[in-house]
Amino acid sequence: DRTAFGAAVVRQLDDPGLRLLYDGYHMQLMEGDLSRTISDNLDLIGHVHTAGAPGRHDLDDRQEINWRAIAGLLARKGYGQWVGHEFVPRGEPVAALREAIALFNAGAARGVQNV
Known part of the structure; x- marks a missing residue:
């Protein structure tokens, strides 16, 4: 469904063991505005x-989500x-995964520095 629906269910049930799986790919297609929603x-x-x-x-820079x-x-x-x-890599899978992890870790490191 939508993030708002899932969030409402989690809030109503109020169980610390129940959390959302936030799929950025699908949420970008369905509702966009990932930063605010997250x-x-x-x-x-x-x-x-x-x-x-x-x-x-x-x-990478060929897609619209700035991970x-x-x-x-x-x-x-x-x-x-x-x-x-x-994700489905365009090239060699292990290299693509290493690049994704490095990109994500670099973004996280920048985020921590900006606290």
């Missing part, structure tokens, strides 16, 4: 999925839960 609901998010949009490809900025936002807000890189 900020507004970060206390309810237990897992973030990454993938480039469009196409579910690498986290480096999202990583910085998560770091600034103190997010300490899971992040899963869930």
